[in-house]
Amino acid sequence: MPELPEVETVRAGLDRFVTGRTIESVEVLHPRAIRRHVAGAQDFADQLKGRTITGTRRRGKYLWLPLDDDAAIIGHLGMSGQLLVQPAEAPDETHLRVRFTFDDGGPQVRFVDQRTFGGLSVSPGGAELPDELAHIARDPMDPLFVDEEFVAALRRRRTDVKRALLDQTLISGVGNIYADEALWRAGLHGNRPTEKITRPAARRLLGHVRDVLNEALGQGGTSFDALYVNVNGESGYFDRSLNVYGRSGEPCRRCAALVRREAFMNRSSYSCPKCQPAPRQTRVRSVG
DNA sequence: AGTTGCCCCTGCGCGC
DNA sequence: TGCGCGCAGGGGCAAC
Structure with a gap:
């Protein structure tokens, strides 16, 4: 569903809520949401625990959150994915798939996806372009698009x-x-x-x-x-x-x-x- | 090697 | 009311 303008709106909205925050725990509620992460849900959560998010980036319909160890959390919304900033006390969404909590006790980041065509993964190369996204062409908003x-x-x-x-x-x-x-x-x-x-x-x-x-x-x-x-x-x-x-x-x-x-x-x-x-x-x- | 379909899912609105 | 069908902002990948 979301194309570049929607994904960019999500990235920009996420930026001030995630930059500089350290992940305390990651809860995977549906394995399909992290199917691109071949090592599985436990590995996904283990890799992210204690990592600090250093910013937000996007190419085309993909966005990623670079981490302090040069890996990145990659997100794709597919047809029905959402990334929401929610207070801890907000009730779980019907299609809540992944929950991130932070060590400052502030708002959670939740990946919600009705159809589960979207998903999250962890990939090396976050500072420039994650390895997983090497096949994605530059988008027309990219200053280096020729x-x-x-x-x-x-x-x-x-x-x-x-x-x-x-x-x-x-x-x-x-x-x-x-x-x-x-x-x-x-x-x-x-x-x-x-x-x-x-x-x-x-x-x-x-x-x-x-x-x-x-x-x-x-x-x-x-x-x-x-x-x-x-x-x-x-x-x-x-x-x-x-x-x-x-x-x-x-x-x-x-x-x-x-x-x-x-x-x-x-x-x-x-x-x-x-x-x-x-x-x-x-x-x-x-x-x- | 480049191009083309199939298929992954859930929910909603519609016609019968 | 209820069921079946078609349809929905996407993309990976097998098969040509």
């Missing part, structure tokens, strides 16, 4: 442009909502083959991706329901600014044609039939 490298890499792909936007090894942080919104702004149908996107069109698309991510971040992200909230349990407001996502059958805000929904990889894509005409011919797939 636009022209993205443009070239996009055009080298042999896939459809929406699939490329969702590929976290090409560009990270973009998910189903913001891919659809950026494609609408760019006037491109998601099924357009990447090799036919011109360099200027690719640059424009990247600009729209950046714009929509920034605007959503300014609104605290997109919340359709109680599943996405910040560390204090508050919703974001970008849902009011969505132009196509989830607006099937409603008028396009640019041309009033009715927004269409198309099946896409067991999910949905939303687009304007006039502003984003489907490519005449779908990508030719190599055979044999």
